[in-house]
Amino acid sequence: MTEAWRPDGEDERRGAVGPVRVRVPAKVNLHLGVGPLRRDGYHELNTVYHAISIYDELTARRGDTLALTMEGEGTGELALDDTNLVIRAAHALAGYAGVLPHARLHLRKQIPLAGGLAGGSADAAAALVACDALWGTGLSRDELAGIAADLGSDVPFLIYGGTALGTGRGEAVSPVLARPTSWHWVVAIADVGLSTPTAYRELDRLRDSGAAGAPLGSTDALLGALRQRDPRVLARTLGNDLQDAALAMRPALADTLKAGEAAGALAGIVSGSGPTCVFLAADAASAERIAAELTAAGVCREARVAHGPVAGARVG
Numbered sequence: 001m002t003e004a005w006r007p008d009g010e011d012e013r014r015g016a017v018g019p020v021r022v023r024v025p026a027k028v029n030l031h032l033g034v035g036p037l038r039r040d041g042y043h044e045l046n047t048v049y050h051a052i053s054i055y056d057e058l059t060a061r062r063g064d065t066l067a068l069t070m071e072g073e074g075t076g077e078l079a080l081d082d083t084n085l086v087i088r089a090a091h092a093l094a095g096y097a098g099v100l101p102h103a104r105l106h107l108r109k110q111i112p113l114a115g116g117l118a119g120g121s122a123d124a125a126a127a128l129v130a131c132d133a134l135w136g137t138g139l140s141r142d143e144l145a146g147i148a149a150d151l152g153s154d155v156p157f158l159i160y161g162g163t164a165l166g167t168g169r170g171e172a173v174s175p176v177l178a179r180p181t182s183w184h185w186v187v188a189i190a191d192v193g194l195s196t197p198t199a200y201r202e203l204d205r206l207r208d209s210g211a212a213g214a215p216l217g218s219t220d221a222l223l224g225a226l227r228q229r230d231p232r233v234l235a236r237t238l239g240n241d242l243q244d245a246a247l248a249m250r251p252a253l254a255d256t257l258k259a260g261e262a263a264g265a266l267a268g269i270v271s272g273s274g275p276t277c278v279f280l281a282a283d284a285a286s287a288e289r290i291a292a293e294l295t296a297a298g299v300c301r302e303a304r305v306a307h308g309p310v311a312g313a314r315v316g
Contacts, residue, residue: 015136024126024313026117033216034241042169051161052308060130063104072109089127097137114193116272121154129313161312188300190275199273202245235267246274263293
């Protein structure tokens, strides 16, 4: 822990004088294997995270209190009080570093709410990186990821970004070493989000009734496909155990998946707990065409083109 605040309230650190802006990406799960329910209430996960080029931006300025404002996706729906992961992240960092949690935070949100893209987790990661720079706490990425693990399972990955293996409840992150490759994606965003805890409960129900598909095996095939750098090989290895639950709760997603594949996607899966669907394209031009056809088909609110992997939360 760094030195505490002086009694007169003046901070001895040298933090940022002007505003700090942090961009943070969305994530998709290229492989999401869901194991049994653990005694702590979480499921054991074996997942491959992948950061893609859909971003939220958080700006942190000096202030006399801790306050959050926002614009974009979810404005008017997302609480801006102490229940928000951004505020919780700022408090967690301040407590760890021994500083006062004073900042004016503004969130520009493009990642949809409850979309299976870890938007809330991304914003928590952005808050940790932004406030670390603003307050001059000087923590390493690993230290920030340690704080992040207490905030949510996906938050540590979004500190790092790239492509990574997640184990435990998802919070234990190891980078995937592969030759640099840019994969092209189409992200089909639904009108209304899905609750992640509800999706896990639905998967448990389906498994108890025998209605769920066979659980995914190891990540070896997918990790090998990433090293081959061939999108057609990667397409054959994508998988998500939560897809059965998302389709059971939102049957119309089957139409979205069919439309993407009919438009030429190499593969399509539900992202995380849904309801966003992501499609792997052969190249950038194919991704643009698939997005246009999905939009024209009316099977999603919006179809965006993205690429990955990209870096995690970064100042600039």
